[in-house]
Amino acid sequence: MTLVNIKGLKVSFRQHGGQIDAVRGVDIQLAEGESLGIVGESGSGKSVSCLALMRLLPNSATITADRLELDGVDVLKAKPRQMAALRGKVAALIFQDPATTFDPVFTIGHQMVETIRTHRDVSKETALGEAEQLLLKVEIKNAKDVLSYYPHQLSGGMLQRAMIAMALSCRPKVLIADEPTTALDVTIQAQILQLIKDLQAEMGMALIMITHDLGVVAETVDRVVVMYGGRVMEEGTVDQIFDTPKHSYTQSLLASLRAGESRRAEPGTGEPIAPALELRNLSKVYALRRRGRIFSTYVDFPAVRGVNLVLPRNKIVGLVGESGSGKSTTGMMAMRLLEPTAGQILVDGTDISKLDTGALKVFRRRMQVVFQDSYSALDPMMTLAQIIAEPLNIHGVKTPREQTEEALSWLERVGMDRSFGNRYPHELSGGQRQRVAIARALILGPSVLVADEPTSALDVTVKAQIIGLLKNLQKQMGLSMLFISHDLSVVRSLTDSVVVMYKGRVVEQAPTANIFANPRHPYTRSLLDAIPVTNPRDRRERSFITAEDITAGTPRLTRSSLAAEAAAGDIPQLVSVAPGHLVEAIVTN
Numbered sequence: 001m002t003l004v005n006i007k008g009l010k011v012s013f014r015q016h017g018g019q020i021d022a023v024r025g026v027d028i029q030l031a032e033g034e035s036l037g038i039v040g041e042s043g044s045g046k047s048v049s050c051l052a053l054m055r056l057l058p059n060s061a062t063i064t065a066d067r068l069e070l071d072g073v074d075v076l077k078a079k080p081r082q083m084a085a086l087r088g089k090v091a092a093l094i095f096q097d098p099a100t101t102f103d104p105v106f107t108i109g110h111q112m113v114e115t116i117r118t119h120r121d122v123s124k125e126t127a128l129g130e131a132e133q134l135l136l137k138v139e140i141k142n143a144k145d146v147l148s149y150y151p152h153q154l155s156g157g158m159l160q161r162a163m164i165a166m167a168l169s170c171r172p173k174v175l176i177a178d179e180p181t182t183a184l185d186v187t188i189q190a191q192i193l194q195l196i197k198d199l200q201a202e203m204g205m206a207l208i209m210i211t212h213d214l215g216v217v218a219e220t221v222d223r224v225v226v227m228y229g230g231r232v233m234e235e236g237t238v239d240q241i242f243d244t245p246k247h248s249y250t251q252s253l254l255a256s257l258r259a260g261e262s263r264r265a266e267p268g269t270g271e272p273i274a275p276a277l278e279l280r281n282l283s284k285v286y287a288l289r290r291r292g293r294i295f296s297t298y299v300d301f302p303a304v305r306g307v308n309l310v311l312p313r314n315k316i317v318g319l320v321g322e323s324g325s326g327k328s329t330t331g332m333m334a335m336r337l338l339e340p341t342a343g344q345i346l347v348d349g350t351d352i353s354k355l356d357t358g359a360l361k362v363f364r365r366r367m368q369v370v371f372q373d374s375y376s377a378l379d380p381m382m383t384l385a386q387i388i389a390e391p392l393n394i395h396g397v398k399t400p401r402e403q404t405e406e407a408l409s410w411l412e413r414v415g416m417d418r419s420f421g422n423r424y425p426h427e428l429s430g431g432q433r434q435r436v437a438i439a440r441a442l443i444l445g446p447s448v449l450v451a452d453e454p455t456s457a458l459d460v461t462v463k464a465q466i467i468g469l470l471k472n473l474q475k476q477m478g479l480s481m482l483f484i485s486h487d488l489s490v491v492r493s494l495t496d497s498v499v500v501m502y503k504g505r506v507v508e509q510a511p512t513a514n515i516f517a518n519p520r521h522p523y524t525r526s527l528l529d530a531i532p533v534t535n536p537r538d539r540r541e542r543s544f545i546t547a548e549d550i551t552a553g554t555p556r557l558t559r560s561s562l563a564a565e566a567a568a569g570d571i572p573q574l575v576s577v578a579p580g581h582l583v584e585a586i587v588t589n
Contacts, residue, residue, distance in 0.1 A: 026230070112166050113127040138164055191530075276311050280343055321501035387407075415466075
């Protein structure tokens with residue numbers, strides 16, 4: 001039976017400047033138990049097509065179609081109560097941005113329980129128990145605690161996992177996943193994709209995977225639809241699309257996917273270079289409140305533990321690890337956007353960890369940041385030209401007219417038309433918003449850039465363009481970058497060295513080529529094993545390791561086997577195993 005039947009779908013949006021045609025005659029069919037991938041650039045219409053099917057588009061949208069059916073129901077003619085019954089029970093949607101999906105004033109547990117009880121006749125206690133089990137299934141270990149958390153208390157990856165659990169709670173016939181792994185690190189991404197595949201097989205659930213990551217498509221789906229400019233460019237089985245793509249656009253997508261595979265190590269000059277940024281024994285401890293029956297107690301949670309990191313001039317250092325490993329916290333402390341509990345932050349040899357606001361402003365021009373969530377990072381009341389020009393205005397650089405011209409020029413440099421300067425953030429796709437955030441960070445010409453997942457929301461072709469842009473800017477401006485990411489394919493193609501973090505501490509660091517060719521720590525090996533394949537023929541069963549496996553597999557070295565003396569003791573510490581290659585090991589006599 002056909003669950004999704006879309007024929008001749010057209011969607012347009014009314015705006016101040018006229019009308020924008022987002023979808024132009026799209027045909028999509030999906031049968032029971034089938035898995036379909038919809039891929040394309042940001043703005044190609046892939047998300048809009050599925051939101052039209054769920055009747056979740058704003059009032060400014062005009063929808064027409066020859067057929068728009070969900071489980072045999074004509075969506076365009078269905079009444080609101082009928083659509084409410086279809087959502088969740090027949091079709092569930094995992095949104096791209098979890099931060100805007102959850103209600104900030106209710107706990108995660110309350111919202112999951114409400115979803116379950118809306119569609120199923122169960123008690124509150126039963127629903128709460130199911131919610132806890134679903135959180136455990138998506139690898140949230142402290143599920144019972146998370147049920148009492150509010151959305152702002154979870155990281156982006158944790159929040160995405162909670163949303164996936166909530167979408168699966170009603171056991172829908174069709175699961176529409178709109179970039180479900182965008183905010184997830186590579187190991188959790190592999191686990192979530194495996195979980196979705198297992199649930200699909202167990203429940204006979206159909207799947208629509210909307211993504212810009214062709215590696216995700218290669219891992220999960222049977223059939224692929226390629227969209228561009230609101231139209232379907234190509235359709236076929238996953239093997240046909242990857243092996244014999246017919247359309248030039250599909251061929252360019254595949255070329256971008258494999259762009260980073262042939263990276264080779266560059267020979268070093270051997271000359272010492274003063275670091276642009278140095279972190280010394282940096283730590284961050286949070287006081288977490290645990291609610292009791294009468295009184296609340298506070299416990300210390302060490303988010304970052306004694307991190308030492310050197311960012312050389314004109315180099316890119318990748319900082320990788322799972323959600324909650326402390327990598328974003330480390331980056332925010334490096335920018336003094338988060339105050340460290342202990343340690344030093346050196347920029348061009350000057351310790352900025354104790355500077356007051358006035359003294360710190362001098363360094364702000366040299367150090368900029370690209371945030372992970374571009375939606376909350378951009379002021380919704382400002383035009384794109386005003387947003388990008390704002391750093392120039394704050395630091396008194398150039399006249400207002402010159403600031404606007406510079407902002408429009410940067411729009412072009414990040415792959416957007418100058419006409420976008422008068423638009424507002426809500427009028428952009430996720431990928432376009434991220435490009436604006438990158439332009440704003442680079443307009444001052446900083447020497448140090450902390451990029452916190454700058455390509456997480458970008459489709460594969462734009463991601464390749466942004467990587468190329470950052471490489472060019474590095475050469476032109478002498479840019480030094482701390483690149484925080486869970487996308488190891490990007491890390492491999494962009495960075496000079498990699499620092500791997502696990503549970504708040506550094507467990508391995510080495511030149512990029514060495515990390516990928518000879519990972520020494522078990523956690524690093526698990527990260528590399530979880531990288532999505534670049535061809536569906538290379539699919540394999542994943543073997544996910546636990547925290548106990550990582551502890552048991554930590555290298556054990558004797559002091560006599562080390563090049564340098566290390567303090568004896570049965571606790572993990574970073575030791576040198578090769579030139580420039582440090583790994584956490586248990587050192588014994």
